[in-house]
Amino acid sequence: MQRCDALARHSELPGGLTRVFLSPESRAAGEAVLGWMREAGMRASLDAMGNAVGRYEGERAGLPCLMLGSHLDTVRDAGKYDGMLGVISAIECVHALHQQKKKLPFAIEVIGFGDEEGVRFGTTLLGSRAIAGTLAPGVLETKDAAGTSIARALQMFGLNPEHLSRVQRKKGEVLAYAELHIEQGPVLEAEGLPVGVVTAINGFSRLRVALRGEAGHAGTVPMALRRDALAAAAECIVTVERTVKNVPELVGTVGRIEAKPGAINVIPGEVHFTIDVRAPVDDVRLEAVDELRSSISRIAQRRKVELEIETLQEFGSSACAPWLMRQLERAVEARGVRVRRLPSGAGHDGMAIKAIADIAMLFVRCKGGVSHNPAESISEADAAVGAAVLLDFIHEFKPLSA
Ligand code: GLV
Ligand code: MN
Numbered sequence: 001m002q003r004c005d006a007l008a009r010h011s012e013l014p015g016g017l018t019r020v021f022l023s024p025e026s027r028a029a030g031e032a033v034l035g036w037m038r039e040a041g042m043r044a045s046l047d048a049m050g051n052a053v054g055r056y057e058g059e060r061a062g063l064p065c066l067m068l069g070s071h072l073d074t075v076r077d078a079g080k081y082d083g084m085l086g087v088i089s090a091i092e093c094v095h096a097l098h099q100q101k102k103k104l105p106f107a108i109e110v111i112g113f114g115d116e117e118g119v120r121f122g123t124t125l126l127g128s129r130a131i132a133g134t135l136a137p138g139v140l141e142t143k144d145a146a147g148t149s150i151a152r153a154l155q156m157f158g159l160n161p162e163h164l165s166r167v168q169r170k171k172g173e174v175l176a177y178a179e180l181h182i183e184q185g186p187v188l189e190a191e192g193l194p195v196g197v198v199t200a201i202n203g204f205s206r207l208r209v210a211l212r213g214e215a216g217h218a219g220t221v222p223m224a225l226r227r228d229a230l231a232a233a234a235e236c237i238v239t240v241e242r243t244v245k246n247v248p249e250l251v252g253t254v255g256r257i258e259a260k261p262g263a264i265n266v267i268p269g270e271v272h273f274t275i276d277v278r279a280p281v282d283d284v285r286l287e288a289v290d291e292l293r294s295s296i297s298r299i300a301q302r303r304k305v306e307l308e309i310e311t312l313q314e315f316g317s318s319a320c321a322p323w324l325m326r327q328l329e330r331a332v333e334a335r336g337v338r339v340r341r342l343p344s345g346a347g348h349d350g351m352a353i354k355a356i357a358d359i360a361m362l363f364v365r366c367k368g369g370v371s372h373n374p375a376e377s378i379s380e381a382d383a384a385v386g387a388a389v390l391l392d393f394i395h396e397f398k399p400l401s402a
């Protein structure tokens with residue numbers, strides 16, 4: 001818990017927590033994590049994508065690894081457990097093994113992924129996709145709001161984008177990936193359980209919409225003659241809500257909007273906004289996205305504003321591996337906790353790592369289901385149960401082939 005507090009101090013937001021990919025704050029947090037990894041008996045360094053990577057060798061050097069971890073970047077005005085709790089818990093587990101001088105028939109790697117949230121570049125899971133080797137060609141040219149590309153940001157961070165292929169792991173090098181994460185929802189709290197076992201991570205689609213009307217004088221242009229891009233966007237946002245509302249487990253969010261020129265006495269001429277759509281069933285999500293594209297285009301036509309819709313990113317729903325879930329469930333039962341399986345509505349690094357290894361996730365109870373909010377909170381007792389379950393799981397871990 002103290003380490004979560006310590007990491008939360010590396011922030012660009014005074015009095016709150018915002019730490020985006022490849023920022024000075026992310027360097028400071030990464031350095032702190034590398035120090036804790038070394039103290040826990042790991043060899044640790046930043047990889048070429050800015051992930052903090054620690055390795056604890058097994059009975060012999062160079063064995064395939066059980067990969068653990070989570071992310072070190074945050075959303076804007078974030079809580080201090082989303083991501084960080086998983087990295088810190090994994091380091092604690094390795095520390096416990098190291099103190100007992102225990103070596104296992106596999107190595108353990110703990111990763112503090114540099115980018116999971118996608119806040120800076122609008123595209124998520126950059127750290128874990130680099131490790132999985134699934135970054136799309138050209139992704140390094142993606143620019144942040146200031147016009148800095150990922151490639152340039154890596155260089156400014158002291159990393160060499162040309163070394164990116166070295167970050168990639170091959171299938172077989174990673175026996176499995178297990179991540180502890182705060183639940184970010186209300187289910188475990190409602191059922192009085194400290195931890196739960198994730199069944200699958202919901203898929204998502206992220207879109208960016210641009211609407212272009214005509215800027216004009218707020219006092220002189222009659223209502224019937226306006227092409228107000230912000231009023232059009234308002235109608236689109238309500239449509240997003242209406243489209244997803246009555247479909248069980250489908251959710252949609254407009255989380256960011258920008259209106260230009262942005263003055264009290266000017267009709268907004270240009271608006272950009274994002275849409276995030278998620279569902280456990282991929283077809284349900286894709287159908288909703290199609291419907292949204294058609295409705296938004298009808299709104300734009302009727303209001304005579306130009307429209308551009310860009311798909312920023314899509315990820316299918318990612319199932320956790322039953323063989324890993326069973327091992328995690330045994331560790332939960334060993335703590336005397338009833339096993340509760342639940343899906344994840346939030347995205348996680350496992351979605352990307354699944355391309356090279358089977359994945360599992362353990363959720364830790366979250367106060368009030370509140371997350372992506374500075375009020376995010378967990379109890380020390382639950383954090384301890386989570387870490388203890390993770391440690392039992394590591395002790396008992398049997399790769400699928402064994
Ligand atoms: C990450 O937290 C996401 O689900 O957007
Ligand atoms: Mn998050």
Ligand code: MN
Pocket residue numbers: 071082083116181347348
């Ligand atoms: Mn997270």
